[in-house]
Amino acid sequence: MRSRSVLPMFGTVLLLAGSLLLAASPASAAGGRYVALGDSYSSGEGTGDYIGSAGSCDRSNHAYPALWAAAHAPSSFAFVACSGATTTDVINNQLSALNSSTTLVSISVGGNDAGFAGAMQTCVLSGTDACLTAVNNAKSFANSKLPGLLDQVYAGIRNRAPSARVVVLDYPHLYKIGGSCSFGISDTSRSAINGAADTIDSVIAGRAAAAGFSFGDVRPNFTNHEICSSDWWLNSTRIPVHESYHPNSAGHTNGYLPVFAARA
Template structure:
């Protein structure tokens, strides 16, 4: 009888000791503080290619289905400043988009550099009836610019962002490869597709190096888009659109929702908690 009472007393003591830990485990996680988010950059951030745009965005072609708007809609956001604009160069971002940044900004995302190297001109140089050689020349000129001139332009842009938003986490996103290597008789030759993909890889390499040098996070979407380029079975990138050429060679809604958004989520964390500095 004495032994039974001793056991009861021991169990009661253990239960009392474990109770606070049990309560602590069961307590709900705190709600993250709202974050001020600024989305900067060019057409790959504005959502050009999706086809439906904010009425007030004009030629910037900002879409509520673009990855910045999707991220803002699925996270705890205090303010969302959507400034990305179709056609923007690094200089355009510096001169026209940074006014939304301040010391309360917690997250900045951007794509920039593609227009500096001549994205549209390179593609025009590769469209039929251009030869493989002329396409290679255009791609190589873009790569040369990316290696010689673009680093200084990116450094200047990144320095400005750091100065205006010193507490922000900055995620610089790259560009996907545009093409798959599947049989594709009505598109670019395989040689041109390989050349253009090589240019995209080189551009991403340069941007990644400068972003990391600035202390920013580089998020590469290439693996997310693998198998979903033009000529693939399930493309997330638009073919040539003769009726609206600006839409051409840009990610569609799936490209943003299934390609860019998961890429950004991986860089900010699943819930996007505490992404600010």
């Protein structure tokens, strides 16, 4: 009689333990060996307080990859995202950080390929007509050439890290249209800039899905926290100039980090 009662109880304990292990395994696997790839929106340019050894890559401990790693303590963390990186830069200079034991990858890339930084400079310095032309050129590139470039990056990630969970993040709207802002750029230009971000983000989402990667859209988190809103999570034109039009520390903590963490 005693053996009959103990055995079912022991079996129940084993089942419960097994279910707990199964529930925990995805998070444990995801956080095991983490590599952060990408451009300035992943390196943390705009947050200040850069890591000295990163040089011109402007990596910051206030960037979402470093914040996530500090909170989750993965067994290894390779932070190789770099300011100004294009898809070619990621392929040539960053993918070597990946290997078959990598379990989690994050990346934002594509904006520099489309010339978004140059378009922003034109919009700020050269007026609305020139802005619209520059933005339309960026959108044209994003629609015609960026898909193939992203496919190459994503294929490279999968080849080097075949078992990794890959989270692809996009870019926020920069401006609150109709918001209170003293900087002299028209709402027409601001709307065009936001529209370019939408075009680039749409391409990124489509190619990430085709690669079987998880896509994280940060735009909802940044709503009402754009430049010219009452609570900016992005830098407007500032000194040093390279920090302009990038998320500040609040943008990484409240904008990017929750989107990434929900998918990691």
